[in-house]
Each structure stands twice: as C-alpha cells, then as structure tokens.
Amino acid sequence: MTKQKNASGIRSLRFSALGVYLQGMKTALASRMAYRGDFIMSMFIMMVVEFAGPVITLIIYKNGASFPGWSQYEVLLLQGIFLLSRGISFPFFMGMVWNTIGRVQEGTFDLLLIKPRSILLMTLATSFDSEDLGKLIGGILLFRFALKKLPPQPLSHWISFFILFLFSLILMFAFGLFMAGLGIIWVGNYRIYDIFMSVMEFGMYPKSIFTKSFQSVLTYIIPVSLLASYPASALLGSVDKTVILALVSSIVFLLLGFLFYYRMVKNYTSAGG
Amino acid sequence: MKDRITKKENKPPRVFKTVIMTTYKENFAYRSQMAVSIFSQPVYFLVHYFIWRAIYQSRDQVSGFSFDQMILYFAVSSLIEFLNWDNSENILQRLIQTGQFITFQLRPVSHIYFSFLQKIGQRLLAFLIEVIPVMCFYILFGVRLIPAEPFWALISLILGFILSFLIRYTIGTLAFWFVKTAGISRAVVVLTSICSGAFLPLNLYPYGFQKFLFFLPFQFVSYVPVRVFIGKYELAGISMPIPHIVFIQAVMVIVMFLFNRILWYFGIKRFTGVGA
Numbered sequence: 001m002t003k004q005k006n007a008s009g010i011r012s013l014r015f016s017a018l019g020v021y022l023q024g025m026k027t028a029l030a031s032r033m034a035y036r037g038d039f040i041m042s043m044f045i046m047m048v049v050e051f052a053g054p055v056i057t058l059i060i061y062k063n064g065a066s067f068p069g070w071s072q073y074e075v076l077l078l079q080g081i082f083l084l085s086r087g088i089s090f091p092f093f094m095g096m097v098w099n100t101i102g103r104v105q106e107g108t109f110d111l112l113l114i115k116p117r118s119i120l121l122m123t124l125a126t127s128f129d130s131e132d133l134g135k136l137i138g139g140i141l142l143f144r145f146a147l148k149k150l151p152p153q154p155l156s157h158w159i160s161f162f163i164l165f166l167f168s169l170i171l172m173f174a175f176g177l178f179m180a181g182l183g184i185i186w187v188g189n190y191r192i193y194d195i196f197m198s199v200m201e202f203g204m205y206p207k208s209i210f211t212k213s214f215q216s217v218l219t220y221i222i223p224v225s226l227l228a229s230y231p232a233s234a235l236l237g238s239v240d241k242t243v244i245l246a247l248v249s250s251i252v253f254l255l256l257g258f259l260f261y262y263r264m265v266k267n268y269t270s271a272g273g
Numbered sequence: 274m275k276d277r278i279t280k281k282e283n284k285p286p287r288v289f290k291t292v293i294m295t296t297y298k299e300n301f302a303y304r305s306q307m308a309v310s311i312f313s314q315p316v317y318f319l320v321h322y323f324i325w326r327a328i329y330q331s332r333d334q335v336s337g338f339s340f341d342q343m344i345l346y347f348a349v350s351s352l353i354e355f356l357n358w359d360n361s362e363n364i365l366q367r368l369i370q371t372g373q374f375i376t377f378q379l380r381p382v383s384h385i386y387f388s389f390l391q392k393i394g395q396r397l398l399a400f401l402i403e404v405i406p407v408m409c410f411y412i413l414f415g416v417r418l419i420p421a422e423p424f425w426a427l428i429s430l431i432l433g434f435i436l437s438f439l440i441r442y443t444i445g446t447l448a449f450w451f452v453k454t455a456g457i458s459r460a461v462v463v464l465t466s467i468c469s470g471a472f473l474p475l476n477l478y479p480y481g482f483q484k485f486l487f488f489l490p491f492q493f494v495s496y497v498p499v500r501v502f503i504g505k506y507e508l509a510g511i512s513m514p515i516p517h518i519v520f521i522q523a524v525m526v527i528v529m530f531l532f533n534r535i536l537w538y539f540g541i542k543r544f545t546g547v548g549a
Contacts, residue, residue, distance in 0.1 A: 045459040052472060056324075059477050065328040065335050191309040198316035205320070209327035 087136030296394030365445030421504020470496030
C-alpha cells in the first residue's frame with residue numbers, strides 16, 4: 001500500500017510541470033556533455049563576458065572618476081545583483097527565446113504545439129541552457145566579493161532585497177516572454193535579443209546617473225531599474241518610495257508579456273501558412 | 274575564340290565582383306536582422322553617454338580624454354565594429370566539421386580570398402543598413418564625426434577591416450585541430466573586444482596591461498583606427514605620429530596573414546573529407 005502510494009507520488013511528480021521541466025534539463029545537460037571540453041570553455045567564457053560591466057566600473061574608479069553618490073563596491077554590488085539576476089534567468093528560462101526562434105525557423109515549433117502540455121511549459125522544458133550557468137557563477141563571485149567589502153547589513157535589508165530580487169526575476173521572465181513572442185512572428189531573427197539586451201544595459205548602472213525623464217521611463221514604463229538598482233538600494237538601506245510603482249509596473253509588464261506571447265502563439269501560422 | 278571568352282569570364286576581378294554581389298544579395302534577404310542595430314546601437318550609446326556624463330560631472334579629463342572626445346571615441350568605435358564584424362570563423366568551422374570544405378579544395382579560388390570577399394559583400398550591405406542610419410543618429414546627437422586626417426583615417430580603417438578578418442579566419446583555421454571551436458571562438462571574440470578597445474579606450478587600462486597590449490594585434494582592429502580618426506595616438510606612454518602607427522598597423526596585417534598561411538599549411542594536411 002505504502003509502496004503503491006510512493007510509486008504514484010513519483011509518477012505524479014514526473015508528469016507535473018516541474019517534473020517535465022527537470023526532465024528537459026537533464027536531457028539538455030546530457031546532450032551538451034557530448035562536447036565536454038567545449039562546454040567547459042563556453043561556460044567559462046560566459047562567465048568572463050559578464051565581467052565587462054564590472055571591469056568598466058573598476059577602471060573608471062581606478063582612474064579617480066566615480067558615479068556620483070555611489071562607492072566603487074556599492075556599484076560592484078549592484079552589478080553583482082544584475083549578474084545574479086541574469087545568471088538565474090538565462091540558464092533556466094531565457095533559453096526559450098533561442099528555442100522559439102530556432103524551432104519556428106526550422107518548423108519544429110509545431111511539434112511542441114501538438115504535445116498534451118502547455119506550449120510555454122514545453123518551450124521552457126526544452127530550452128535549459130547549461131552554458132549560461134557560467135553567468136550564475138560569475139554573478140555569485142562578484143556579489144560575494146562586493147559584499148565582503150561593504151559593512152554587514154541588517155536582516156530587514158536582506159528581506160526587502162530578496163523580495164525585490166524576486167521581482168527582478170519576474171521582470172526578466174516578462175522580457176523573455178516578449179522576446180519569445182517576437183521570435184514567433186519575426187522568423188529567424190536572433191537579433192531580437194539585441195533589442196532587449198540594449199534596454200537591459202540601463203539596469204547595470206545606478207539609476208541616479210540618468211536624467212529625471214529617463215529615470216521615469218526606467219521605473220514606470222519599462223522598469224529596468226528593478227533588475228539591480230532597486231534591489232541594491234534595498235540591501236544598502238537606501239530604497240525610495242518610487243519602488244512601489246516600479247513593482248506594480250513590473251506586474252503589469254509580466255501580464256502584458258503573457259498576453260503578447262499567447263497572442264503571437266495564436267497568430268502562428270506554421271509553414272503551411 | 275571560345276577559349277578567349279571563357280578566360281575573360283574567369284578573370285579574377287570578375288570572380289571577386291560576383292562573390293561580393295552574390296553575398297550582398299544573399300544577405301539582403303535578412304536585412305531586417307541588420308536593421309535591429311538602428312534601434313539597439315543608439316540605446317547602447319545612450320547608456321555610455323549617461324555613464325560618462327555622470328563621471329565628467331566631477332572632472333574635466335579622464336586619461337587625457339575630454340567628455341566630447343570620449344563620446345566621439347565610443348561613436349567611432351561602434352561604427353568600426355559594424356564595419357569589422359564577420360563570422361568567417363564559424364563558416365569555416367562548419368565547413369571543416371561537416372566535410373563540405375572539400376568542395377572548396379576543388380575550386381579555382383583560394384578559400385581565404387573567397388571568405389574575405391564574402392565579408393566585403395556582407396559589410397557593404399551593413400554599411401547601408403547599419404552604419405549610415407546610426408551615423409545620422411550620432412550627427413543629430415551632436416557628435417562631430419569629422420576625421421582629423423581623412424586619408425590616414427581611411428587607410429587605418431581598411432587595415433583594421435582586413436586585420437579583424439584575419440584574426441577571425443585564423444580562429445576558424447583551428448577547426449582543423451579541434452572538432453568544435455565555438456568555445457575558443459567565443460574566447461577570442463571576448464578577448465578581442467577587451468583588448469581592441471571596442472568597449473573602453475585602451476589607455477584607461479592599468480599601465481602594465483597597456484604595455485602588453487601594445488605588442489598584440491588587437492589594438493589595430495579598433496583602438497588604432499579610432500585614435501587615427503581622432504588624430505592623436507597614445508598607448509602605454511608611447512605617442513607617435515599618425516603615419517607611423519598606420520605603418521605599424523600595415524606590418525601587423527602582413528604578420529597576421531603570414532601566420533595564418535603557416536597555420537593553414539599545417540592544418541590542411543590534417544583535413545580529411547569524404548573522397549579526399
């Protein structure tokens with residue numbers, strides 16, 4: 001009886017959304033291991049690439065210049081949070097963008113549509129990008145390095161940081177939905193990434209360096225400031241009231257992302273026209 | 274008579290023109306992909322503009338650059354990046370990996386020249402779709418895109434264009450030894466952008482690192498053409514007149530070409546394809 005219960009429990013886990021996703025992850029890792037050397041090299045490079053922003057920061061401060069109101073390690077902490085956010089989102093769900101663009105181009109997107117599960121779940125489950133774990137390692141390293149150089153923060157700061165960081169991931173997911181949706185109608189255009197990456201670049205630096213009008217855009221319209229600037233400010237205990245509107249804006253952004261994605265799936269005509 | 278007509282049709286310049294125009298037409302089908310730069314590049318530029326504007330609030334100079342010069346540096350460097358971009362290493366790697374490279378061994382055109390002509394065709398389109406609109410944005414933004422010495426700037430630009438191709442093509446040549454070169458390719462691309470001055474002027478780096486970079490070919494891809502455009506070259510405390518640095522750039526192109534040919538000579542011996 002107990003054995004039967006356990007077996008059905010395992011079965012239900014295997015066929016749950018998480019189970020499907022984990023299976024996809026396992027498959028992706030196994031196939032990537034066919035070229036282990038290249039995988040390790042690529043992962044390392046992914047990590048190094050992410051340090052471009054922090055290197056600029058270090059060089060700026062080494063030359064005696066600075067971002068007004070931010071110390072070198074505070075900026076590095078902000079950029080560490082930015083990398084952490086990318087380090088979680090890129091391997092675990094941002095791969096859906098490449099996956100969608102590639103499948104639509106090859107015509108294999110249809111195969112996901114006929115599966116008896118949600119198209120979004122199937123897209124996510126088949127898009128785990130193990131190489132991007134390099135980004136996560138880079139993010140953890142930079143975050144830790146910056147934290148060590150700054151005074152310890154009270155628990156309340158950490159709690160607000162974690163809440164805002166969760167919203168940072170929500171925003172990343174929304175970006176992913178928009179990009180994947182665009183990938184359905186803009187066939188074979190891998191440069192869709194470029195559009196969003198350029199916008200995300202604003203999130204890698206303190207909000208205060210931008211003009212007031214730009215700050216409004218980055219807080220209320222496309223809340224890129226939530227990617228790192230707000231979580232970093234929360235951890236350092238200097239978050240302002242505009243964060244509430246940014247949170248609301250990110251939820252709206254996510255809902256719009258879902259709407260847009262499913263609208264594009266609906267409009268998908270396949271190769272048959 | 275017939276022979277003479279055939280010979281005339283196969284003359285190198287005709288082949289060159291055909292490869293360039295064919296690549297141009299092929300890529301024209303994907304012009305919307307290139308057009309993305311019209312949106313993304315101004316956004317990247319704005320980020321840099323704000324970064325440096327904030328930094329220059331507390332000082333007039335950073336490493337010998339005024340604010341206007343710094344903005345000019347980033348504008349010119351991004352335009353050069355558009356012109357220099359190519360993926361010859363990926364194409365060559367794919368050809369070697371799949372064995373399709375063997376078809377090039379049967380053709381009367383050396384693959385390196387064929388690949389270079391493809392790059393010209395592709396970048397010709399990029400010039401119209403990416404460079405000109407982004408250039409217009411910079412001009413409207415108030416960036417003075419006027420080279421200090423137009424002749425030397427053009428020569429340096431051409432040499433940088435050739436050198437960037439040779440670096441990429443040399444990475445592709447490594448595919449004769451490795452099954453997959455995506456990792457190495459990424460590594461060198463990152464190394465190139467860091468060491469070429471594409472995302473930061475090289476004279477902002479620590480002094481020891483600048484000295485090290487002086488002897489590598491990377492600075493000649495982006496940093497040197499930009500400094501020639503601005504009209505003043507300086508790295509690791511070494512300043513020199515513009516014609517001198519352009520001459521060194523030309524020497525580096527020759528050295529890189531010879532290095533590639535040596536690598537190719539040994540690599541081609543390792544190549545095995547179906548029927549070869």
